[in-house]
Amino acid sequence: MSFQTAWFLLIAVLWIGYFILEGFDFGVGMLIPFVSRNEADRRAVLTTLGPVWDGNEVWVLVAGGATFAAFPEWYATLFSGFYLPLFLILVGLIVRGVAFEYRSKYGKAQWRQRWDIAILISSAIPALLWGVAFANIVRGVPLEKSSTGSIEYVGGFFNLLNPYALLGGVVTLTVFLTHGAHFLALKTAGEIRDRAHALAIKIGLVAAVAAVIFLVWSNLMLPERNAKFATLSILTALLWVAGMFANFKVREGYAFIFSSLAIATFVSGLFVALYPRVMPSSLGSQFDLTITNASSTDYTLKVMTIVAVVMTPLVLVYQGWTYWVFRKRVSASQIQHPERGILDTLSQ
Amino acid sequence: MSSLDLARWQFAITTVYHFLFVPITIGMAFLVAGLQSAWYRTAKLKYLRATKFFGRLFLINFAIGVVTGIVQEFQFGMNWSSYSRFVGDIFGAPLAMEGLLAFFLESTFLGLWIFGWDRLPKKLHLASIWVAATGTLLSAYFILAANSWMQHPVGYTMNLEKGRAELTDIVAVLTQKTTLVTFFHTIPSAAFSGAAFVAGVSAWLIIKKKDIEMARPTMKLGLITMVISFIFIGVSGDLTSRVMTEQQPMKMAAAEALYNTTDSAPFSLLTIGSLDGSRSVFQIDIPSALSFLSTGNFKGVVEGVNDLQKSYEEKYGPGNYKPNIPLAYWSFRLMMGFGFIGVFFALLALYQMRKGGTPHGKWFGPAMISLPFLPLAAISFGWIFTETARQPWAVFGLIKTADGVSPVVSAGAVLFTMIVFTLLYGVLAFIEVGLILKTIQIGPRQEIEHEVSTVGGADDRPLVMSY
Incomplete structure (x- = not known):
């Protein structure tokens, strides 16, 4: 296997990790108003994310950094080309992080309501736009060789809002919502858990329909038949159904594992459909960015491979351990004086 | 812009x-x-x-x-x-x-x-x-x-x-x-x-x-x-x-607004100069301090902006190399x-x-x-x-x-x-x-040591930290 292929795989792994992990916390962020009836509920839900959201988000930073290091042309073309969607995602991530940390500092209803709206919107925007972005990458966007020889995006912003890409956005949005509901059902107790169960079934169905249409469309859209992608698509659908079934049977751990695996096979499928391209051009395959023409030198890839091979398992171990430390369910009754702000409580 | x-x-x-x-x-x-x-x-x-x-x-x-x-x-x-x-x-x-x-x-x-x-x-x-x-x-x-x-x-x-x-x-x-x-x-x-x-x-x-x-x-x-x-x-x-x-060297010369190559270059604590910084009107200097800062020697030669500009033009082609x-x-x-x-x-x-x-x-x-x-x-x-x-x-x-x-x-x-x-x-x-x-x-509040529990399962104890 060439270093380029290895790095293509590793970047796929980073995105899979990111979508599984931040996927559920996008979902949870959007579900707060729908699974909570009062302040204690809302804070219990937020507390399930508290220790882990930041670590989850690092996956996207590393995916970005790794793309920069391994495939600079991909990094440059993608982020300058998908400028406004990426900007909106960044704004979403900024607002979300601060909202999680600051929301419960004060007890004032207006302060909290504003942050709650911020969490809802700033979770929904990236959840939707990551899907739009990836669907566009798979579909192919107008890329052309510039006078300096670099391959640049030449479509506008609205070019990215085609029906296929928007459907991709709906898929990630609803998949993350369901995945988040599975996480909440696993991590909370009492009524929040029950509501999460019920919501997971309803949204899971919508996600299933959207995902199936999207996957069929994707398979038909590819220039040539791709048996691996087709297999992964079918596997995604099966795992999704298994997740919904486990949720229905109140086997929360399994439901969460299955929706995680479904996300993994879904993202793998998109990367398989791309390989060996990283950004196909809709203006002709001579303008495709591939793992060869977008990559760094073998030396850089070798150095980075050593770092990645040593560090990634270590990261998985200690992040996994965090989930073990905070494995207890959180219930609303454990939040003392939920209506008081953290800072207000201190001054009592 | x-x-x-x-x-x-x-x-x-x-x-x-x-x-x-x-x-x-x-x-x-x-x-x-x-x-x-x-x-x-x-x-x-x-x-x-x-x-x-x-x-x-x-x-x-x-x-x-x-x-x-x-x-x-x-x-x-x-x-x-x-x-x-x-x-x-x-x-x-x-x-x-x-x-x-x-x-x-x-x-x-x-x-x-x-x-x-x-x-x-x-x-x-x-x-x-x-x-x-x-x-x-x-x-x-x-x-x-x-x-x-x-x-x-x-x-x-x-x-x-x-x-x-x-x-x-x-x-x-x-x-x-x-x-x-x-x-x-x-x-x-x-x-x-x-x-x-x-x-x-x-x-x-x-x-x-x-x-x-x-x-x-x-x-x-x-x-x-x-x-x-x-x-x-x-x-x-x-x-x-x-x-x-x-x-x-250009950066150091710019830091001191040193236009011409000098030995025993002073370090100015304060300069009131023309707005573009091209000449000084009033200056308080520490003699030889810049030479010392840059070279470790009070008599060291520090290159000036104008000379550097010239040598950069020769090296990198025409252009403005002054920050x-x-x-x-x-x-x-x-x-x-x-x-x-x-x-x-x-x-x-x-x-x-x-x-x-x-x-x-x-x-x-x-x-x-x-x-x-x-x-x-x-x-x-x-x-x-x-x-x-x-x-x-x-x-x-x-x-x-x-x-x-x-x-x-x-x-x-x-x-x-x-x-x-x-x-x-x-x-x-x-x-x-x-x-x-x-x-x-x-301000700081009274604190007590928390009881630690590392077991899993359901728990009704109030959380020490919640969002």
Whole structure:
């Protein structure tokens, strides 16, 4: 296997990790108003994310950094080309992080309501736009060789809002919502858990329909038949159904594992459909960015491979351990004086 | 304004803003870890109160550092795609390493620390803040290695066919002199900032007579850390100047607005000059000091801007190789000036605190309130100097900033994102300062040791920490 292929795989792994992990916390962020009836509920839900959201988000930073290091042309073309969607995602991530940390500092209803709206919107925007972005990458966007020889995006912003890409956005949005509901059902107790169960079934169905249409469309859209992608698509659908079934049977751990695996096979499928391209051009395959023409030198890839091979398992171990430390369910009754702000409580 | 100017402004705004939070985070991570260690070893509750109180302030600050850091990871691709293509083979590596080695460590172990008071055994909980603090150091190291490569590219070869620089020696990039001196200049500066914050806040508590039992030792801790780190800043600053003179003589010449090559060059403390900085009207000089700073020899020859311009034209072709000289001149002095004022206040307060005394005098209140801001000003001017006085280069000698901008992003798009980021950052600053002031106003509270439970399963015990 060439270093380029290895790095293509590793970047796929980073995105899979990111979508599984931040996927559920996008979902949870959007579900707060729908699974909570009062302040204690809302804070219990937020507390399930508290220790882990930041670590989850690092996956996207590393995916970005790794793309920069391994495939600079991909990094440059993608982020300058998908400028406004990426900007909106960044704004979403900024607002979300601060909202999680600051929301419960004060007890004032207006302060909290504003942050709650911020969490809802700033979770929904990236959840939707990551899907739009990836669907566009798979579909192919107008890329052309510039006078300096670099391959640049030449479509506008609205070019990215085609029906296929928007459907991709709906898929990630609803998949993350369901995945988040599975996480909440696993991590909370009492009524929040029950509501999460019920919501997971309803949204899971919508996600299933959207995902199936999207996957069929994707398979038909590819220039040539791709048996691996087709297999992964079918596997995604099966795992999704298994997740919904486990949720229905109140086997929360399994439901969460299955929706995680479904996300993994879904993202793998998109990367398989791309390989060996990283950004196909809709203006002709001579303008495709591939793992060869977008990559760094073998030396850089070798150095980075050593770092990645040593560090990634270590990261998985200690992040996994965090989930073990905070494995207890959180219930609303454990939040003392939920209506008081953290800072207000201190001054009592 | 062109998209180039706007992209430069955007980079300046987002990066300077991000770096207001970073040094405090690095410095305070270690101070909070130290305070918690003191509690762990002595079991004195004043140290637990200090850990929790400064821990709360640390986290409010950390949140903004984290979220504004996300922009840093992606804006090279967004606004500087040509730069990214040119340097990616080299520059991307330390960035990816920073993510893999540092960001995961910081974020994961900080999460464990924040929520782990009643979930982790005491020793492991203490270890988690130390690990997170170590993560901040690693992060600083890798990003400074990347920046140092822009100041002084090493370990690369030029691939003319692909029009990019390619890595040949990662060890050279990670261990070059520039990286090392910059690291040993930046880290003590971060300690200085974190310590000034702790000292300033503690002083305020003493003035308001709140928990003096805690505030006195934390104030001393802050002040002493400031003085010690200032010594390191001075030594490494001196080394940095010499490395800079050797590698980027134009930057040093700009720092002194030295137009013509001179031996025994003086260092001016103050110049009142014409607006463009091309000649001075009034000047206070320290004789031979610039020669000493740059070369380690009072009689050393320091090259001037005009001579350098000439030799650069010969080397790199026609063009303007002068940075903005008044900006370089003043940012260099303001960096040092704010640092000196900070350490002066620290020494004065320490002097008055000797033998159990309490600082007094009219100077004390205003000085202590200004204390947390002085290092931030110094550091910001330091970076403004380092980055602007490298211009017109993005990577010294290899690629000009003007050639690094994204060709496909319109000026309107850059303007739009710049306005939104600036407004958003402004609002966040407003909220952050409000929360910090409120936290200080509430002050430390009584603390008890938490009961730790590491078992799983359902639990009805109230949570020590919840969002």
